[in-house]
Amino acid sequence: MSIQRMEAPELLSLNKFNVDEEDPHIVLDKEICRVCKEKPCLYVCPAVLYKLDKNGDLTFDYAGCLECGTCRVMCKNKGIARWVYPRGTFGVSFRQG
Amino acid sequence: MCEEEKFDAIIIGAGPAGAACAYTLAREGKEVLVIERGNTPGNKNVTGGRLYTYALEMLDKGLYEEAALERKVTHEQIMLLGRNSGISIDYHDPSFNEKEKVPMSFTILRANFDEWLASKAEEMGAMLACGIKVDELIEREGKIIGVKAGEDEMYADVIIAADGVNSFMAQQAGLLKDIEANSVGVGVKEVIELPPQLIEERFNLKDGEGAARMILGCTEGIHGGGFLYTNKESISLGCVFMPEEAAKHKKTIHKIFQEMKMHPSISPLIEGGKTVEYGAHLVPEAGFRGIPKKLYRDGFLMVGDAAGFVINTGYSIRGIDLAILSGTAAARAILASDNTSDTGSKYIKELNNIKLLPTMKAVEGFGDIMETQWMYDKLPNLANDVFGSLFAVNEEVPGSIKKDVMSLIKANGLSVWQLIKFGLKGVRSI
Numbered sequence: 330m331s332i333q334r335m336e337a338p339e340l341l342s343l344n345k346f347n348v349d350e351e352d353p354h355i356v357l358d359k360e361i362c363r364v365c366k367e368k369p370c371l372y373v374c375p376a377v378l379y380k381l382d383k384n385g386d387l388t389f390d391y392a393g394c395l396e397c398g399t400c401r402v403m404c405k406n407k408g409i410a411r412w413v414y415p416r417g418t419f420g421v422s423f424r425q426g
Numbered sequence: 427m428c429e430e431e432k433f434d435a436i437i438i439g440a441g442p443a444g445a446a447c448a449y450t451l452a453r454e455g456k457e458v459l460v461i462e463r464g465n466t467p468g469n470k471n472v473t474g475g476r477l478y479t480y481a482l483e484m485l486d487k488g489l490y491e492e493a494a495l496e497r498k499v500t501h502e503q504i505m506l507l508g509r510n511s512g513i514s515i516d517y518h519d520p521s522f523n524e525k526e527k528v529p530m531s532f533t534i535l536r537a538n539f540d541e542w543l544a545s546k547a548e549e550m551g552a553m554l555a556c557g558i559k560v561d562e563l564i565e566r567e568g569k570i571i572g573v574k575a576g577e578d579e580m581y582a583d584v585i586i587a588a589d590g591v592n593s594f595m596a597q598q599a600g601l602l603k604d605i606e607a608n609s610v611g612v613g614v615k616e617v618i619e620l621p622p623q624l625i626e627e628r629f630n631l632k633d634g635e636g637a638a639r640m641i642l643g644c645t646e647g648i649h650g651g652g653f654l655y656t657n658k659e660s661i662s663l664g665c666v667f668m669p670e671e672a673a674k675h676k677k678t679i680h681k682i683f684q685e686m687k688m689h690p691s692i693s694p695l696i697e698g699g700k701t702v703e704y705g706a707h708l709v710p711e712a713g714f715r716g717i718p719k720k721l722y723r724d725g726f727l728m729v730g731d732a733a734g735f736v737i738n739t740g741y742s743i744r745g746i747d748l749a750i751l752s753g754t755a756a757a758r759a760i761l762a763s764d765n766t767s768d769t770g771s772k773y774i775k776e777l778n779n780i781k782l783l784p785t786m787k788a789v790e791g792f793g794d795i796m797e798t799q800w801m802y803d804k805l806p807n808l809a810n811d812v813f814g815s816l817f818a819v820n821e822e823v824p825g826s827i828k829k830d831v832m833s834l835i836k837a838n839g840l841s842v843w844q845l846i847k848f849g850l851k852g853v854r855s856i
Contacts, residue, residue, distance in 0.1 A: 332687065332699065333688075340680075340701070343701060344705075372672050372676055373673050375614045375679050376706065395704075397612060397706040399612040399706070402610060402708070415463075416559055417557040417575070422466075423469055425536075425662075426705060
């Protein structure tokens with residue numbers, strides 16, 4: 330198999346996740362994000378979980394989160410209303426690390 | 427609160443700092459509880475990575491011989507990537523793999539290593555509780571006395587925050603402000619499986635030997651660099667960037683890394699491999715200057731990444747060894763204290779005794795050189811162009827090397843004066 334560029338969803342599909350369907354560990358304030366001009370989250374999330382939809386609105390899915398915390402550190406306008414680690418046993422489980 | 431249920435120490439996080447602390451305390455008969463949010467220790471952790479062996483030796487002589495390690499690093503490499511070319515420097519030191527001698531460093535994978543080290547702490551008598559996230563600290567009369575996880579409350583004489591770079595515990599204790607964007611790097615990594623024989627052929631390794639490679643010029647001009655470590659049956663390939671610069675230049679970290687992977691001087695090294703995991707993690711990058719002013723409170727100590735204990739000199743990156751040292755120093759301070767009020771100041775003393783703080787201070791100047799923006803694209807491009815011109819032979823009469831270099835400096839948007847200033851700054855910084 331020859332080495333190829335891989336899209337983020339393909340890379341994330343290799344990882345083991347136990348998604349907490351009841352309690353999202355990252356919650357956005359859509360109103361703040363709507364008016365945020367810089368949107369650093371679009372560039373700095375290694376899992377590319379922050380995207381723009383066709384209307385230019387920010388979409389986000391916490392399911393593939395690698396729990397690095399880069400978005401939280403970079404979010405200057407506080408659009409990330411909540412960022413905590415997932416509850417015990419939930420989230421990503423690195424088998425290599 | 428029932429006194430019988432009180433631990434001597436509760437450690438938040440079963441990474442190398444927490445496990446080393448637990449190991450040392452439990453060995454001396456202390457009642458220790460380690461709380462880990464991952465299902466198993468190492469589950470939430472990512473490294474480049476390598477471990478410098480001296481730290482395990484300090485924890486216990488000979489411990490490394492049974493540790494979950496990958497390969498002994500005998501090849502230290504530096505790579506400068508140009509647009510479509512690369513310069514590799516390979517320092518091969520077979521003495522790093524001599525029998526009867528402790529190898530300098532090993533490549534490692536954290537899921538295996540952390541689980542192993544935590545199991546050693548358990549063997550010493552520490553209690554390990556996995557899959558539990560500590561939500562908050564319990565404070566009474568200005569002293570940290572316990573932790574809360576969901577409905578459960580647990581108490582101890584001292585709480586050790588070994589909860590990593592995003593240390594919410596240290597923030598809650600008021601010892602850490604929220605992380606500044608320019609004080610951290612974000613690392614991404616693919617673990618790519620390859621047969622051991624192929625790894626050994628490609629990197630010119632004997633059985634059990636490994637290579638560690640730092641890569642400059644793969645970040646599209648963003649302050650950062652790449653790394654490659656050979657494991658037993660895989661290669662860890664990744665990049666660390668300053669996220670603030672990536673955002674400013676509107677460059678996606680994922681994309682830059684994928685381009686690095688496809689670079690004509692990188693892709694042959696991993697050809698035929700199969701990616702099995704994609705990880706990401708923050709890395710403290712501020713060095714000595716980034717260490718919080720206070721590393722303790724009454725009943726509370728910070729260790730490892732939580733305390734910012736990482737060294738990046740560009741050619742070597744140290745974090746796991748410093749984590750083990752700081753965990754050990756914390757344990758020694760606890761063992762030497764009769765009451766909790768002087769544990770903190772003893773901890774600082776132990777961090778000095780174990781040479782962690784002096785080591786970080788000694789290399790603090792390296793950060794200054796790394797602020798030079800053109801180091802991350804123009805410099806590696808120039809170096810490649812100079813080599814390209816040096817090795818070029820054709821039917822023409824060769825031009826003057828000096829003239830060629832001058833024009834290449836200019837072509838790369840640099841000046842001789844800039845390079846001289848850079849050299850002087852470099853000499854001053856180290």
